[in-house]
Amino acid sequence: MDILTLFVVIPVLTITAILFIKDIKHVRVVTAIGMGIQLIMAAVLVFMYLAARKAGASEEMLFVRDYLWFKNPNIHYAIGVDGISVAMIALTSLVVFAGIFASWEVEFLTREFFVSLILLASGVFGFFISIDLFTMFLFYELAVIPMYLLIGIWGSGPKEYSAMKLTLMLMGGSALILAGLLGIYFNSAPDGGQFTFNILEISKVTIPMSAQRLFFPLTFVGFGVLGALFPFHTWSPDGHASAPTAVSMLHAGVLMKLGGYGAFRVAIFLMPEAAVELSWIFIILTSISVVYGAFGAIVQKDLKYINAYSSVSHCGLVLFAILMMNQTALNGAVIQMISHGLMTALFFALIGMLYGRTHTRMINEMGGLMKVIPFLSVCYVIAGLASLGLPGLSGFVAEMTIFVGAFQHTDVFHRVVTIVAVSSIVITAVYILRVVAILLLGPTTDEHHEHLTDAKWFEKVSVVTLIGSVAGIGLAPYWLSTMIGASLSPLVEKIVSVNPF
Amino acid sequence: MSPEKFVIMRHELLLTAAALMVLIVEVFSHPDKKGKVITLSAICFGLITVLGLLPSPEGELFGGMYITNAGRLMMKNILNIGVLLVFLQSADWLRRDENSEKISEYFVLMISTLIGMNFMISSGHFLMFYIGLELATIPIAALAAYDRHRNISAEAGIKLILISALSSGILLYGLSLIYGTTGSLYFGEIATVFRGSNLQLLGFIFFFTGMAFKISIVPFHLWTADVYEGSPINITAYLSVISKGAAVFIFIIVLFTVFPVIVAAWQKVIYVTSILTMTIGNLFAIRQQNLKRFLAFSSISQAGYILLGFIGGNQLGMASVIYYILVYIFSNLGAFGVVLAISNASGKENVDDYNGLYHTNPKLSLIMMLALFSLAGIPPVAGYFGKFFLFTAAAEKGYYTLVIIAVLNTIISLYYYLLIVKAMFLLKSDNPIEKFKSTWYTRFALGLCVAGIIVTGFASGLFELIRNLSFGI
Numbered sequence: 005m006d007i008l009t010l011f012v013v014i015p016v017l018t019i020t021a022i023l024f025i026k027d028i029k030h031v032r033v034v035t036a037i038g039m040g041i042q043l044i045m046a047a048v049l050v051f052m053y054l055a056a057r058k059a060g061a062s063e064e065m066l067f068v069r070d071y072l073w074f075k076n077p078n079i080h081y082a083i084g085v086d087g088i089s090v091a092m093i094a095l096t097s098l099v100v101f102a103g104i105f106a107s108w109e110v111e112f113l114t115r116e117f118f119v120s121l122i123l124l125a126s127g128v129f130g131f132f133i134s135i136d137l138f139t140m141f142l143f144y145e146l147a148v149i150p151m152y153l154l155i156g157i158w159g160s161g162p163k164e165y166s167a168m169k170l171t172l173m174l175m176g177g178s179a180l181i182l183a184g185l186l187g188i189y190f191n192s193a194p195d196g197g198q199f200t201f202n203i204l205e206i207s208k209v210t211i212p213m214s215a216q217r218l219f220f221p222l223t224f225v226g227f228g229v230l231g232a233l234f235p236f237h238t239w240s241p242d243g244h245a246s247a248p249t250a251v252s253m254l255h256a257g258v259l260m261k262l263g264g265y266g267a268f269r270v271a272i273f274l275m276p277e278a279a280v281e282l283s284w285i286f287i288i289l290t291s292i293s294v295v296y297g298a299f300g301a302i303v304q305k306d307l308k309y310i311n312a313y314s315s316v317s318h319c320g321l322v323l324f325a326i327l328m329m330n331q332t333a334l335n336g337a338v339i340q341m342i343s344h345g346l347m348t349a350l351f352f353a354l355i356g357m358l359y360g361r362t363h364t365r366m367i368n369e370m371g372g373l374m375k376v377i378p379f380l381s382v383c384y385v386i387a388g389l390a391s392l393g394l395p396g397l398s399g400f401v402a403e404m405t406i407f408v409g410a411f412q413h414t415d416v417f418h419r420v421v422t423i424v425a426v427s428s429i430v431i432t433a434v435y436i437l438r439v440v441a442i443l444l445l446g447p448t449t450d451e452h453h454e455h456l457t458d459a460k461w462f463e464k465v466s467v468v469t470l471i472g473s474v475a476g477i478g479l480a481p482y483w484l485s486t487m488i489g490a491s492l493s494p495l496v497e498k499i500v501s502v503n504p505f
Numbered sequence: 506m507s508p509e510k511f512v513i514m515r516h517e518l519l520l521t522a523a524a525l526m527v528l529i530v531e532v533f534s535h536p537d538k539k540g541k542v543i544t545l546s547a548i549c550f551g552l553i554t555v556l557g558l559l560p561s562p563e564g565e566l567f568g569g570m571y572i573t574n575a576g577r578l579m580m581k582n583i584l585n586i587g588v589l590l591v592f593l594q595s596a597d598w599l600r601r602d603e604n605s606e607k608i609s610e611y612f613v614l615m616i617s618t619l620i621g622m623n624f625m626i627s628s629g630h631f632l633m634f635y636i637g638l639e640l641a642t643i644p645i646a647a648l649a650a651y652d653r654h655r656n657i658s659a660e661a662g663i664k665l666i667l668i669s670a671l672s673s674g675i676l677l678y679g680l681s682l683i684y685g686t687t688g689s690l691y692f693g694e695i696a697t698v699f700r701g702s703n704l705q706l707l708g709f710i711f712f713f714t715g716m717a718f719k720i721s722i723v724p725f726h727l728w729t730a731d732v733y734e735g736s737p738i739n740i741t742a743y744l745s746v747i748s749k750g751a752a753v754f755i756f757i758i759v760l761f762t763v764f765p766v767i768v769a770a771w772q773k774v775i776y777v778t779s780i781l782t783m784t785i786g787n788l789f790a791i792r793q794q795n796l797k798r799f800l801a802f803s804s805i806s807q808a809g810y811i812l813l814g815f816i817g818g819n820q821l822g823m824a825s826v827i828y829y830i831l832v833y834i835f836s837n838l839g840a841f842g843v844v845l846a847i848s849n850a851s852g853k854e855n856v857d858d859y860n861g862l863y864h865t866n867p868k869l870s871l872i873m874m875l876a877l878f879s880l881a882g883i884p885p886v887a888g889y890f891g892k893f894f895l896f897t898a899a900a901e902k903g904y905y906t907l908v909i910i911a912v913l914n915t916i917i918s919l920y921y922y923l924l925i926v927k928a929m930f931l932l933k934s935d936n937p938i939e940k941f942k943s944t945w946y947t948r949f950a951l952g953l954c955v956a957g958i959i960v961t962g963f964a965s966g967l968f969e970l971i972r973n974l975s976f977g978i
Binding site: 073074075077142145149152156171176179183187218222 | 883884893930931
């Protein structure tokens, strides 16, 4: 069996194992082992990929396998990875691994919780390895639907409402994607011949412009819903706030990246002509996402809402960068996806841990936690600094690259929106520092909080894994950006051929 | 015509024999041991289902009034599987005291309707089609009124028979116009001389309306919810799956073989009715509290999706419709099976009663969730593949607007399916349905449904087979 299929098979095997375990307490151990293997596999995949590239493999996708599934419509189980998907797979396995440890103490329906969580993860992994639009879409929906149960059963607050809103909005997005995919399929052979769902083959042909004008917005908005594109972002704050810790981590950290990845790989990669023509609409929308999300975070009092709005802002930046469509900005977009994935997972993990101790998420009900629980507090500060783009952490690398890329456009429109988007950095600093000041510094406001215990071992595993990765990217971004950059060239060449600015 | 040629009517002959046998066994069995009739019928019907899968010669009988070929046999086999599931699911219900005196009638009536459907599917002539249709409809009215002491059930029977009579009348009127203008009732002959004159179009519209009643396409759906609610649950299941499936089968055969000339005309009609059917079915389903009414409206909206396969008039559409019916049989019978099992054990049929079901009956809840997800078209279960192919068939002919409306409708449907999931998994209840063990029959039937829901999607060979066989029709 090839290494990529294993990324779907291992979660399935883990689920099977969980279902047959008698003792509930062993469930989390088995899950951790399964996802630990997955993490190791991801590391192996990264090295295999780099080794193959070093050995001179120059194909767009490596480790490609293609099995015919349905003859008509022409559906294949086709898989393959390039630098971007390898990076995303690595991110996913890291976040899932950390998520398991962050939810170590789930007591209610433990077995079902981990089954749903891993089902979600397997959908995400499947999405990133697919190069066939049908299988990609299948995995996409598979990743969305367990969310309903995860939020609805194990969530907090208005969980039923949030779960329903999230599921329906994301499924609405996937409805648009489905229509878009069918449109792409039936235009994938404009010169006659076999239609195909295969991304690589479609990218070789030029889809007729009239079709592109219809299907580019459909797919972009469809994926944009998951990427929190304004005005389709409203599921995100409610969903994230109600979700249990691990689910928030996974959802903000990984699932929202499916939106950015899909918008990039399907909408823009396959229909660059329409993308160039129509990008201005979406650039405006994403600029609004970026700034509005940041402002939204300032006025929130609930830690999870703050982080959810901040996610809207940061994921908006991903889409913003994708729409800039040059090498530097796209490179930044992918780094931002990874950086934000790790950072926001870290945030949500920490919020979950704080909530588990203080039983509140309202910032004005907490204070002076730095003295009581120094480990968690310092980690929170690090996450905050990464989020506001401090050099040395991953956020800086990503945002810097994006804005440099965006500013390479010489026309007024792009410059103006870039300046608008850059302002979000300042606003981010405001809400991050405000939270840090109220929450961690100053005197302890609530006497019950004076006897809190610091992180337990499993919480440390979760947090340290993520912080290590955030700092790793921040200090040594070169290997990551090279891996991504090489994979971006086919797309960038294609766009330059369309629109040599 | 030699007697051996009758072998090609294997399905119908076997079913007739089975119906007669059930009657005879009932007469000679001891009054206290009527339960044996259930076992016997189930085994017997299982055998028929298996025998039906064997390869069979193709051919015509009665001067072309009866046609059989691999594609039509496949349709009959699909219906057989569905009926077998209904039989297995209804075993517990039949064992109740109040039903002990009319067990064999249940089977005989149901088998006769199936014979009618088989003749209908095999017809090559509108008279044969009509006889089959009536044979398939009238016994169901008796079945709908099976609980004749319950007013609501008797009412359902009356409503069904009246609406059937009305729709048959409309349909016959359409056929008479077609006969008057073409001079023939043979499918093949009509197809060669049919030119789509105004009178012929009028005839077609009447025919369409008659069929629309049977498939419960909006605006001819108003009888559905009342009849479904009043009938016993397994009859509702039968009506919503088998009857509808058979009508869809013959409808698509007639549209594709008899009326290909006026394809542009019926595409317009179907375009409008399918949007109406999906949307209205879905919007009304949201408000339902009774699960039978709920599933009734959900099955109306499903008919709307099925029409998407018709509209392209293409081979892929034909194959995806047949495939979807198969998927729909497993999914809807899975859902009905759970409702029936719970109703048998506790008498509860409302959405609210399902609150907290997962904590008392986890397996049933999971099956229900799987079935509902399949109906909603969520991967990786079969409904997703079925819907995808239907949408693909419509998109192939460029009906993208219709596809977008349809996928948006699946979101509405997902909402109300999730309401059930929410009741079962999320909500808690002070008075949940007690934990109960279901019998072997129910388990077997539900197991088959689950296997069908999971396997039918991934097994691409099945879709290929259906596609290849549907070429011959």
